[in-house]
Amino acid sequence: MTDSTSKVPHVKPREARQSQTVAPPAILKEAADLAGVSFNGDQPWDIQVFDSRVYRRVLTQGSLGFGESYMDNMWESHQLDELFHRLLKVDIEKHLGSVAKIRLYFEMFRQNLFNRQTSKRAYEVGKKHYDTGNDIFQGMLDSTMSYSCGYWAKADNLAQAQKHKLDLICRKLMLQPGEQVLEIGCGWGSFAQYAAENYGVEVHGITISKEQQTMAQQRCVGLPVTIELMDYRDLEGQFDKIVSIGMFEHVGPKNYSIYFDSAMKLLKPEGLFLLHTIGIHATSLKVDPWIDKYIFRNGKLPSAEELASVLNSRFVIEDWHNFGTDYDKTLMAWWENFDKAWPDLSTHYDERFYRMWKYYLHSCAGFFRSKQGQLWQLVLSKRGREGEYRSLR
Known part of the structure; x- marks a missing residue:
């Protein structure tokens, strides 16, 4: 701690x-x-x-x-x-x-x-949170610019934890050179850059944040990576693998069927889909109003019950991995970085913003430490996919 x-x-x-x-x-x-x-x-x-x-x-x-x-x-x-x-x-x-x-x-x-996560409202969280300022996230995150839970099993620091997470995802997806990979919610390009550089795949990433798109494109110059400003409901094509890291929290229960039906349509018959998402310990109809107002507009965390229900008859669950306690460590590492960066950031942001960000990171750390919050990686496949899938940790 x-x-x-x-x-x-x-x-x-x-x-x-x-x-x-x-x-x-x-x-x-x-x-x-x-x-x-x-x-x-x-x-x-x-x-x-x-x-x-x-x-x-x-x-x-x-x-x-x-x-x-x-x-x-x-x-x-x-x-x-x-x-x-x-x-x-x-x-x-x-x-x-x-x-x-x-x-x-x-x-x-x-x-x-109402459906708070419609196509028209999908971009609100991008404008409200992810477009707050790249200087904040550059000060808070590690060099990969990963804004999701790190994997701390063998890591001594945040940068290692994030690289281990990215590599774990690539290995779980069994990436092969030349494969076409779709990333739904690509952030600042951490996975796209890592997978293209280390596994030789082509990545098509989408985001609802203009700031993320700009930085991701800059970081992936010269790599077989495309980054588009797009809602997942507008996607077309066929991909060998699909990955979604820390985006599903913005989908909302009224759209779970649409989301997974879209993934089914986009994934090739022998493909794999890795879903990396925060989960909650029990199904809840409410969202924390402070988080909804100040941090993640229109977000909603899924329960295991909700996920299993919507996946039923759609995808085969090849693996379900929970390492939620690692998010506690990740959030507190982000806090240390943000606090160290504050003297420079304070020229652009006021004390109330500082206290808002401190409250956000610490309350979320307590959320995962209490185990109300969990972090899941699901590996999904279509029925009829040949061969055995062996889980990795």
């Missing part, structure tokens, strides 16, 4: 700020007690309250109010990642009474009444 105690000059040290002595409402105190968390306590993961209005914001707005009040510098936690680990491990929202239940039902209704 990485200690998240580093400071930047524009953020007041924790000991210099005055904690509020106003006691929290009983319902918040009782819920926090279940997680082993205190308000204004001495444990590094405790919540230090600087403005008592945070209590009302949490009670009336739930996780959105909790996150926004952190961005507004109304509270702090010395070890934010561990705070979220503890809160999520006990499913904290289940213990916040009738007000939380009403809010939960409203969110479920709002998020599931």
Whole structure:
């Protein structure tokens, strides 16, 4: 576990700020007690309250109010990642009474009444998050520019973990020189560049981010790689292999059938399809409203039940690999990089952005540490594919 105690000059040290002595409402105190968390306590993961209005914001707005009040510098936690680990491990929202239940039902209704991941809305997350600024991601990520979970089984640092992940994917796909590979959601070109350079394949990548497309094209100059700004629903052609790394979270349950039917149409009969996606421990109809508003617009994490259901009668599941705890390490490594890069980034972004990004990375680390969040790699094939598939780790 990485200690998240580093400071930047524009953020007041924790000991210099005055904690509020106003006691929290009983319902918040009782819920926090279940997680082993205190308000204004001495444990590094405790919540230090600087403005008592945070209590009302949490009670009336739930996780959105909790996150926004952190961005507004109304509270702090010395070890934010561990705070979220503890809160999520006990499913904290289940213990916040009738007000939380009403809010939960409203969110479920709002998020599931309409298709929030239509073709027209597919580009929103690109503009909102991935196009935020390449300088942020260059400062935070490793040299491969991989914005997905690394594979830490034999890695000592982030760069190794990401290269091991890329190579693991190539080996699971059994890539052969000259094969045509489709990458649905190519990011900044990390896989396309690695696979073309090391396995001699031709890669056709698509993204919904203009910033990603530009950088991916620059990084893959001279390689048999094409990068297009395109929604997966508009794809045509036939490919030997398909890969999708960290994109499925943006598809949405109403489009799962369309997504896998498209992959079925695009994959050759003897091909393989590797799906790399975050998963959630249990089927849920809601999305965290803070993450939805500030980070991943219109996203939705699948459960194993949802994936298995939609894959039934479509693809054969050759392999299902879970290494979700590696995402905890990946996120904390990203945080260290972002924090180190902040002195340069701070000339373009303000303190509220810094606190938003810190909250994002640490809350997600706690999410995976609690095992609510998981990371899956599925290898899929069409029925009738000849030969045996042997799983790799």
